[in-house]
Amino acid sequence: MKYRLEVRSVALTNEPIERKHDRFLKGIANLPSPWGAAGIVLAPDPEAELVAILSASKFLGKGIKGHVVYQYRRYFRDEAAYDDWIDLTFNPSKIDYRALAYDFFPHYVEAFGGYMATISDDEFIYMDFEERRRLKMDARSSIYRIDPISYFSDSLCKRGFGLSAKQVMKRLTGKVEDVRLGCGGVFIVLTSAALPTLEMDNICWEAKAHLSR
Numbered sequence: 001m002k003y004r005l006e007v008r009s010v011a012l013t014n015e016p017i018e019r020k021h022d023r024f025l026k027g028i029a030n031l032p033s034p035w036g037a038a039g040i041v042l043a044p045d046p047e048a049e050l051v052a053i054l055s056a057s058k059f060l061g062k063g064i065k066g067h068v069v070y071q072y073r074r075y076f077r078d079e080a081a082y083d084d085w086i087d088l089t090f091n092p093s094k095i096d097y098r099a100l101a102y103d104f105f106p107h108y109v110e111a112f113g114g115y116m117a118t119i120s121d122d123e124f125i126y127m128d129f130e131e132r133r134r135l136k137m138d139a140r141s142s143i144y145r146i147d148p149i150s151y152f153s154d155s156l157c158k159r160g161f162g163l164s165a166k167q168v169m170k171r172l173t174g175k176v177e178d179v180r181l182g183c184g185g186v187f188i189v190l191t192s193a194a195l196p197t198l199e200m201d202n203i204c205w206e207a208k209a210h211l212s213r
Helices: 017-028 097-112 123-135 154-161 165-172 197-209
Strands: 003-010 051-055 065-071 083-090 116-121 149-153 178-182 185-189
Touching: 003 097, 017 065, 017 097, 083 097, 097 116, 097 149, 097 185, 116 123, 116 197, 123 197, 149 154, 149 165, 154 165, 154 185, 165 178, 165 185
Parallel strands: none
Antiparallel strands: 003 083, 003 116, 051 065, 065 083, 116 149, 149 185, 178 185
């Protein structure tokens, strides 16, 4: 089983990569292995490219794969294609998954300045691909699926659901394992158990139905 942790953050022209990267590493420095930053790792240099990429193996512990991507600072449109983002993969059976959901995940959101973050079954990417492409959904303004663990900023809740983060919390309270406000948005834990893909898929869509306009 492979799960994926993703955090998306709006890249700002006036916030250098070095400053954002330093804040991110400091924000996760005290987390236990494999989620804490292992020492100081310099920010990646985009050089002649439009993005700078840092491998997770440079600063995270064993069993965590993926990367952090920073946009070269320039003029940005209000589109997810211009985000900085974190994309990590792991086996949920080989880590303390509940601690990740409740304790470590919020640190990643806060440290990276995320407007959207998820922990999901990697199979959902393939299951959702055709429909997401048909709908031409952009992560800054729309939400296709409620993943097993999610964070949405208040702004994204309004754009994606037509609801405030507080309204999302009220609708989901008692319907999911945990939902709470934080970091200027809402954290949603559908379940802290890594369930089989199809069972989890059903739970995701049941949660989404509670937020229908």
